[in-house]
Amino acid sequence: MRGAFLISVLVLCIASVAMWKSQPNEAADGRTRLVWTSDDNPLRKEQVELFNQTNRDCQLVLDPVNSQIEKVIVQSIAGVGPDLLDCRDTNQLQAFVKAGIAWDVTEELPKLGIDIKKDTWPVMQPMGVFENRVYGVPTNCAPNAVWVNEELVARCGVTIPRTPLKWNDLIRLAQKLTIRDSNGQPIQYGFLFDWWNFSHFLLTYGAQFFNEDGTKCIVDSPEAIEAVQLMHDLIYKYKVAPSPVEEAGLASQGGWGSGTINYFGAKRGALALGGRWWLANLRKFTGLKLGVIQSPFGTVQTSSAAGRVTLINKNSPHRQEALKFLAFLASKPYNTLINSQADGIAAFKEYCVGADFQFDPKHPDELDNDVWKDAADRSSYQRTSPFINGGLANQILSTQLDLVRIDAKSAQAALHDAATEINFEIKQSIRKKPKLREEYDRRIREAGR
Amino acid sequence: MKVSRKTAILFLLPNLLGFLVFTFGPVFFSLGASLTDWNLQEPGQTSFVGLANFAELLLDKKFWLYFVNTVYFLLGMPFAIAGSLFLAVLLNQKIKGMVAYRTLLYLPSFTSGVALMILWKALYNPTFGPINQFLLATSRVLHLPMDVPQWLLSTKNILGLEPEKLGMTGTQFGIGARDALILMGIWMSIGGSNMLLYLAALTNVPEDLTEAAQLDGASRWQCFRAVTWPSLAPTTFFIITMGLIGGLQGGFEQARVMTGGGPAGSTTTLAYHIYSKAFEEFRIGYASAVAWILFAIVFAVTLAHWKFGSREATDL
Structure with a gap:
């Protein structure tokens, strides 16, 4: 019996050593293996291949399964995090910096000839710069504009002005473009939008989540209420956009970035608020005749922009090699690839000018690239607060917006409750942390309140 | 005898070590963590806060809202x-093809929970x-004019x-996300391990008692009520106990896969709340306290059930 036990232990030990040795740490040919946590966009494959071709001493590997912030933070703290990680908003950057995961590359980037503040779109910079220190390089820029299905628009006899519209103008157009059958069932919507784009609506009314010094949540401002009320009314009052019930039907159509994009691609919407990155899917639909106009606005002609900034893990054993990836993100081949793939537009402004940018012979029908560039130029972003966890603030706001979206609460009441709860959490947060309290008081003093 | 005990200990040791390191240790570690303000976003700044969490x-x-949700799911x-x-x-029953029926009805238990939830999401x-299509067709x-549920x-x-x-209101009366998850949960667990436990228990019901009852003129229902059901009491007790434990700890998968805890937090249970606090807000100390x-x-619930619900089960 003892023999059997010893043999079992021996076999387990050998198996453990074998597994340990077979860990894919360094590539077999001596290249340094860099793990990059990003999303599972199929375009990522070509971007990885380009890096590997141009950096023969490195092997970049995409890890989309572990790209969520909670996984990155927990794994990085445990010492098994990625070498390179994507950051999608200012809250995430704050979280990565505070958790000691983001490597401060302020001194490193100039050595690579990169000047984030000068070279990239301003709207992308807060995702990589925190308290005047630079932590990452933008990978792309994906501002919102309005997609136009020219065929559906022409069929309805509507002309879409190319000059910037106000929301009221858009509603009038969208009403003409919405078609329902005799039972009232929608055949075609005038305007499609995703509810998670609420920040865009707020910005076009000049509304912010927090005041300038981040000491107070002001999401219950009249401007914010007007913006969220508009989102509600597009569905329930003007009936030009799908309700959540109708939207649930859209989400069942699979594919990356599915839902609204595929619905628009299937010619069920005449206009849609979205980004150039939609082309990754829309190019698969045959016979689509597309145009793009600037986003409508309430009081401020602006857009929100999505996008990503790649950071280097402070605890990575390959930080120097990872810098090569940041240099790659600033290179012409990479930025040209982004423009060609339509993964938003290049984050580096210099690659968004000239005939090459305006006209891609592979996609001769896409003639509105300048609209995306202009949208990037005029895009703005939401302020964050250092006094509350961004995830918590988003959760509170999302819960309230859920209720507006399903028509269970008015925009005014929901935003009032959201602001009250967020401000309560801010008070709780500074009550527990004396240093945060000091900073809070300092900012209040400086603001003269 | 001495040698075999040593061997037994040697064999048990890996499992015991695994239990101590990966289960027992973390459980007590979390108790310690619940007394601190440990936040993953603030490494090196953890301090002891006593019972503040x-x-x-x-x-x-x-x-409390999520506690009510958790209880509601029960x-x-x-x-x-x-x-x-x-x-x-x-x-x-002793009929032909019973093995095939048993296998078919146990099939959902083999299937991945996530796959089933995605399926149910489509059904809802x-x-x-198809559920609302059926309801509309029936109406x-x-x-009969009918407002179909929005699930x-x-x-x-x-x-x-x-x-x-916390509270009730007439405007919220109806069928929604919580009920949808309950219905799905019922479907998922009907043919599962509880059915197997009952099946095993039913084979142990003394046939002579049933036969005696039948000879005395008892109907099938009376036989079931007076003979079978009391014989199943220990199994029922066990199933309720495990159901209470599982139910109070449950709801995470459903919330993660189907609803994200919404709409408006209505399907967030305490288990999902713990995850949210620990891995979305990174407040490990607070999440440990909730746990x-x-x-x-x-x-407490198990103890109460043990104390007040076990008499019938143990009397047998």
């Missing part, structure tokens, strides 16, 4: 248990889902619980 959560409105348990018993009784689609046939998109529920505060309170609740 516990005090905070007891005053936290959301904790409403499905009696129906699931009754369904399992009914199925077990059916499958205990308010516009295209047309019967000429996962609605905060309504059969008790009229409010989504944001320990949940443990205390589970322990």
